[in-house]
Amino acid sequence: MKTTTLLSTLAALLAVPLGTSAQTIVNITPSADTNVRQYADDAATNYGTQNLSIRGAGSSYNRYSYLQFDLSSFTDSDPIISATLTLTLSSAIDSGRTESTLYLYGLSYASDAETKANVPQLQATAEDDVVNPPTLLTNENAPWKAVRNTLFSPPTNATSLGSVTIPAPGTTGSAAGKPIELLSTSALVSFLETARLNPSLSIVTLVFLETSTQSKEINFYSSEHSTESRRPTLTITTAPIPEPATVAALASTAVLVLAAALRRRR
Incomplete structure (x- = not known):
């Protein structure tokens, strides 16, 4: 030879x-989602039944969106090696906007109990007690409130997980129904692995937003959409650790x- x-x-x-042949790919949609809005008339309203929405502004029109995913089914799975978040535009990007960047963050909590104590319920459910309804997430009670971009400051328990470009109006990928994909990063994988390895932590809370000044919001389909493929989707890949x-x-x-x-x- x-x-x-x-x-x-x-x-x-x-x-x-x-271990490539043993990889497992699973798509999960949010257990709950909503957006919070800074504007005074909207700050006390829960938007859990509406599309997700973000906007960066130098005034009081900022919006952030929250997603929660239940990772309890991954507790006994192989390690997570990749994760991609896909959002789908519910309407074409408005002509008043410019190209911007969507930033994804994760809010860290030690347990599901701590998450529930710090993050009000994202949206109402059919199981809610009518007599004693739950406190729903609004900008007024949010753990991370939407604020004008000049005051942008992530809370101490927020971890940057990645970013993706939001196209300018009229360009490729700006039409309604087009996906915006935040590809896997080591930070996102590490954040999800922390939850997978912690039996008392199955609920992960993600926040996405933009910080540039925009004249119009950008909207995405939420978990309520009748077509599953248009809902926010976290694509998780797991793989076994190779035998020694x-x-x-x-x-x-x-x-x-x-x-x-x-x-x-x-």
Whole structure:
């Protein structure tokens, strides 16, 4: 066997993606979602039954959106190795807007009990007690209130998880029904892994927003949409940790191939 062939074999062995065949991909939609609005007439209103909406402004028209996902089904799963958040535009991007950036954050809590104590219920449900209705999330009681962009300051328990460009009106990807994808980042994977590894923490709270000044809001379909594919979707990929024996076998084979190549070069 030629040296170049041996080296090619070595490279192929080192490039083997361990555990790829056992990867599992799961799409989950929010257990609840809403948006909060800074404007005085809207600040005490819950928008859990409406589309998600964000806007950055130097005045009092800022909007942030909240998502909650239930990760309880991942407690016994393999480690999370990738996660992508997909939002779908519910209307074309308004002509008064310019290109901007959507920022995603995660709010960290030690347990579901702490989450519920700090984050009011995002939206009403059919199971709510009519006599003693729950407190619903509004900008007035939000753990992270929408504020004018000149005062933007994430709370101490907010972790930056990534960002994605929101296209300018009339450009590719700006029409109604088009997806806005926030691709996987190490920060997002780490944030979700923390919840997966903590048996008492299954509810993760995400906040997305923009900080540039815009004359109009941008709207996305919410979890109430009748078509599941248009709802906000978190695509999570899990994969098993390679068995030590598998890693050792590949490493040993790679060493033997390299040794053979070096001997032939002498």
